[in-house]
Each structure stands twice: as C-alpha cells, then as structure tokens.
Amino acid sequence: MSDIETLKKELPPFEIFDLIPQYAAAGQIDPEKIDLLKWAGVYPQRPQEDGFLMMRVKVPTAELHADALRVIAGISEDFGRGLLDVTDRQAFQFHWLRIQDIPEILNRLDTVGLHTRGACGDTVRAVIASPLAGLDAREKIDVRPLARSMEGTLSGNKDFEDLPRKFKISLTGAPELEGIHLINDIGFLAHDVEGPDGQKEVGFDVWVGGGLGAVAHLAQRLGVFITPGEVVEVGRAITAAYRDHGYRVNRKKSRLKYLIKDMGAEKFRELVETEYLGRPLRSGPPAPVARFGGSDVLGVNPQKNGLNYVVLTTTVGRIDPEKARKLADLAERYGNGFLRTTAFQNMMIPHVKTEHVDALVAELQALELAPKATLRGTTIACTGTQFCRLAQTETKARVAGMIDVLEPLHTDLDVPFVINLTGCSNACTRYQVADLGFMGALRGDEEVYNVHLAGSIGQAQRTGTKLKGIVPAERLTEYTDRVLRDFKANKTPGESFVE
Numbered sequence: 001m002s003d004i005e006t007l008k009k010e011l012p013p014f015e016i017f018d019l020i021p022q023y024a025a026a027g028q029i030d031p032e033k034i035d036l037l038k039w040a041g042v043y044p045q046r047p048q049e050d051g052f053l054m055m056r057v058k059v060p061t062a063e064l065h066a067d068a069l070r071v072i073a074g075i076s077e078d079f080g081r082g083l084l085d086v087t088d089r090q091a092f093q094f095h096w097l098r099i100q101d102i103p104e105i106l107n108r109l110d111t112v113g114l115h116t117r118g119a120c121g122d123t124v125r126a127v128i129a130s131p132l133a134g135l136d137a138r139e140k141i142d143v144r145p146l147a148r149s150m151e152g153t154l155s156g157n158k159d160f161e162d163l164p165r166k167f168k169i170s171l172t173g174a175p176e177l178e179g180i181h182l183i184n185d186i187g188f189l190a191h192d193v194e195g196p197d198g199q200k201e202v203g204f205d206v207w208v209g210g211g212l213g214a215v216a217h218l219a220q221r222l223g224v225f226i227t228p229g230e231v232v233e234v235g236r237a238i239t240a241a242y243r244d245h246g247y248r249v250n251r252k253k254s255r256l257k258y259l260i261k262d263m264g265a266e267k268f269r270e271l272v273e274t275e276y277l278g279r280p281l282r283s284g285p286p287a288p289v290a291r292f293g294g295s296d297v298l299g300v301n302p303q304k305n306g307l308n309y310v311v312l313t314t315t316v317g318r319i320d321p322e323k324a325r326k327l328a329d330l331a332e333r334y335g336n337g338f339l340r341t342t343a344f345q346n347m348m349i350p351h352v353k354t355e356h357v358d359a360l361v362a363e364l365q366a367l368e369l370a371p372k373a374t375l376r377g378t379t380i381a382c383t384g385t386q387f388c389r390l391a392q393t394e395t396k397a398r399v400a401g402m403i404d405v406l407e408p409l410h411t412d413l414d415v416p417f418v419i420n421l422t423g424c425s426n427a428c429t430r431y432q433v434a435d436l437g438f439m440g441a442l443r444g445d446e447e448v449y450n451v452h453l454a455g456s457i458g459q460a461q462r463t464g465t466k467l468k469g470i471v472p473a474e475r476l477t478e479y480t481d482r483v484l485r486d487f488k489a490n491k492t493p494g495e496s497f498v499e
C-alpha cells in the first residue's frame with residue numbers, strides 16, 4: 001500500500017480542513033499530513049523548501065458572478081503576488097500563498113460561493129459543466145442543475161473522500177460542440193432519440209474510463225441512454241463502483257481507466273447495474289460528437305434568446321488581477337454580471353446584446369483578451385517548472401512567447417489548430433489529444449519536448465502519434481511554425497489537421 005493510502009486511513013482526508021487553522025496559527029504544516037492538504041485544494045509549490053503553496057479553486061458549473069471574480073482578483077493581489085491562472089478544468093489557481101493566509105482566503109471564497117473542497121486529492125474533482133449551458137441554441141438540455149446536483153452529491157462527500165485516485169466528471173448538453181468527455185472518468189453527453197411513438201426524448205449517453213497521464217486512455221461508452229433524472233444516481237453508482245473496485249496498490253495504475261481496460265465497459269456496466277443500482281439501464285445509441293472537440297466555439301456566438309456569448313482568449317490561462325477586475329466590470333456593463341470559465345483556459349461573457357458586441361470586443365482587445373478564433377484561443381499550457389514540483393520544463397512563459405510570434409503569422413488558418421504543451425508526462429494539459437502536443441522532458445540538462453501529432457477529442461477520437469525525434473526548447477517556435485506552414489500548404493479548404 002502506498003504512503004498516501006496509509007495516510008488516508010489514518011486521517012479522513014476532508015478532516016484536514018479542521019487542522020488548517022492550527023497550521024496557520026503556527027505558521028507551519030505537519031510534514032506528515034502535508035499531502036492531505038490537496039483535499040483542500042492546497043499543495044506545495046516548487047521549490048517545496050521555500051514553504052509557499054498553490055491553491056486551486058472550484059467554479060461550480062463554470063459560472064461565477066462579477067463580484068466573485070473581484071474576490072478572486074483580490075486574493076491574487078493580497079496573497080499571491082498578483083498571479084492568477086484559469087485552469088483547463090474551469091478552475092482558478094493561485095500561487096505564492098502562505099499557510100498563515102489560507103483561513104482568510106477560504107473565508108473570502110466562501111463569501112462568494114466558491115470553495116476548494118476536493119479541488120485536488122483522491123476524490124471527485126471539479127465537475128465540468130458545459131460553459132455553453134443554457135446559452136447555445138444547439139444544446140439539448142441545460143446541464144447546470146444536474147452539474148450542481150452532481151457536485152452537491154459527490155464532491156466533498158465523505159463517502160467519496162477516499163477514492164483510489166482523482167476522479168473527474170463532465171456533463172455537456174451540446175456534445176456537437178464539446179468533446180471533453182473522452183478524457184474524463186465519467187462523461188455525460190445529452191442527445192435525443194426517437195421513441196416508439198415518434199416523439200423525441202432527451203437523455204444522456206454515458207462514457208467511462210477516460211484519462212490521460214503518462215498512458216492515455218480515451219473513454220468508452222457504457223452503451224446506455226439514461227434520463228436526466230437518472231444522471232446523478234448513475235454518477236454516484238459509478239463513483240461508488242470505482243471506490244470499491246478500483247486498484248489501490250500502484251498509484252500509477254489506479255485511475256478508473258485501468259479497471260475499465262481490464263474489465264471492459266460491458267462488464268463494468270453489469271457491475272454498476274447489479275451491485276449499485278439494482279436494475280438494468282436502458283441501452284441506447286451514441287450521441288453525436290463535436291468535430292473539433294471543443295475548440296469549435298471561440299469568438300462571438302449567438303445565443304438561443306437572441307443575445308450573444310463572447311469567448312475571450314487568455315494567453316495560456318494567465319490573467320493579471322487588474323484585468324480580471326476589468327472583466328468583471330465588462331460582464332456587468334455588457335452582460336448580466338456573470339462570467340464563465342472554459343476547459344480551454346479561456347473565459348466567457350454571456351448575455352451580450354448584438355448592438356453591444358462591437359464595443360465589448362474593442363474593450364477586450366484593449367485588454368489583450370480579444371475574442372478571436374486564433375491560435376491563442378486554442379493553445380493551453382500547464383504550470384511547468386515555474387511552480388510545479390514534478391515539472392521537467394518551463395511551460396507558460398515559453399508558450400506565451402511562441403504564440404506572440406506565431407499568431408500574427410497564421411491568421412489565415414480556416415480551422416481550429418490545437419496546441420497543448422506540458423512540462424512532464426503527466427498530461428495536465430492533455431498533450432495526447434491536440435493537433436500538436438508537446439510533452440516536456442529533460443535530455444541531460446537540456447529542456448526538450450516530445451511531439452505527439454494529430455490527437456483529437458473531436459470526431460476523430462484518437463490519441464496523437466508520438467514522433468521519434470524531440471524538439472529542443474529553443475526550437476519550439478520554429479518547429480511549430482514549420483508544422484503550421486506545411487499544414488496550410490497541403491490542406492484543402494476547411495480540412496482539419498487530424499483529417
């Protein structure tokens with residue numbers, strides 16, 4: 001049994017919240033318990049000896065009010081040296097925190113309905129809800145109430161505080177626009193099927209066992225069609241099956257994907273039906289999936305109610321707090337005061353009147369957050385050596401520099417081109433499912449990147465092909481430029497890289 005498994009048995013992980021005030025008062029964390037801080041969304045940043053912490057904050061249903069964003073900006077300024085990241089699980093991340101400040105930060109988050117419970121650790125992580133929920137005319141159902149209910153039932157629940165490893169859930173009501181389900185432990189995709197009476201019925205296709213890390217597995221279909229009323233019950237049953245049957249000996253082989261690989265989706269479905277639900281689930285066809293897997297929706301898009309949602313593009317998720325505060329003002333001035341976070345490290349201002357779109361776009365351009373469907377909007381990078389203890393290479397600054405050079409050179413791309421880069425094999429920013437995926441590594445002291453080509457969480461549903469060679473860090477921009485030039489020279493109009 002690994003150390004963390006022993007530790008979880010000694011102290012129920014969510015009880016770490018009770019110890020945080022003591023640690024803060026003493027200015028010191030019990031080193032034996034430090035790994036349990038993850039369950040409070042807190043963990044040491046690199047280098048650990050310096051004692052600074054990072055914190056991940058969940059954004060339930062990916063939706064937050066302008067006031068909440070102001071609180072986030074304030075925390076970043078007051079405690080985090082002005083650093084603020086939007087993550088690819090729709091969360092916010094702070095750095096440079098001290099244990100002394102964690103209680104005050106948690107209090108401030110609480111005042112605006114945000115929390116960190118289960119943001120990290122071996123438990124149910126942030127439930128990803130489509131950022132388009134309730135907005136896009138093409139969605140089958142607004143998944144926000146289901147996501148809220150799922151989060152309320154599973155996340156932070158003591159029944160699920162000790163899972164074999166992290167556990168990720170996503171819901172979308174518009175699978176033709178999003179593909180993130182393929183890399184989640186459970187993905188719920190809404191679609192409609194025709195009943196015997198010829199009437200359309202809306203329900204969910206359920207996928208299980210997706211997960212990247214050093215060995216990527218795309219999710220598999222359970223083969224069911226469940227009603228919206230069954231979603232939380234089925235989510236709970238699958239999570240419980242994983243808790244009880246998932247592997248706990250080797251943490252590198254503990255995600256649900258390994259159980260599904262060994263057992264098969266069919267047998268796993270039987271297990272869930274017989275041991276956890278006590279009834280069979282209705283079988284059903286697959287939901288249609290997105291062509292590009294989520295990068296389809298950038299820029300300005302029409303809503304079903306005649307208004308517009310505007311996806312603003314950050315550079316690798318980093319937003320300085322002053323800009324975040326201005327974004328909050330813009331959401332109030334042009335929208336309904338709410339913003340959303342996306343799984344591509346971007347943000348969105350919904351409910352914008354058509355006659356206000358140009359003015360909002362101009363203001364976003366001035367903040368260098370233009371809502372454009374360009375490389376900037378489809379490129380993500382993880383934390384890297386700046387703060388991550390596992391990282392082998394630098395990430396965000398390097399990619400930001402690359403995008404600054406390449407974006408103006410490739411404005412003529414007529415399809416999204418996804419670039420995902422990580423600082424190690426752990427795949428926090430999913431290098432295996434990008435058109436061009438870079439995985440950071442060290443060759444001696446030199447920072448290099450392995451290349452994965454033509455992965456996709458869109459219709460192609462494939463992990464990228466790993467090339468034999470590596471790209472030295474200083475040649476990253478040049479290499480990417482050559483790939484893009486070659487792609488554009490050899491493609492037909494509208495053809496994507498993976499096609």
Ligand code: SF4
Pocket residue numbers: 382383384385388389390391392422423424425426427428429
């Ligand atoms: Fe850290 Fe590796 Fe994850 Fe990047 S992929 S954040 S370097 S663990």
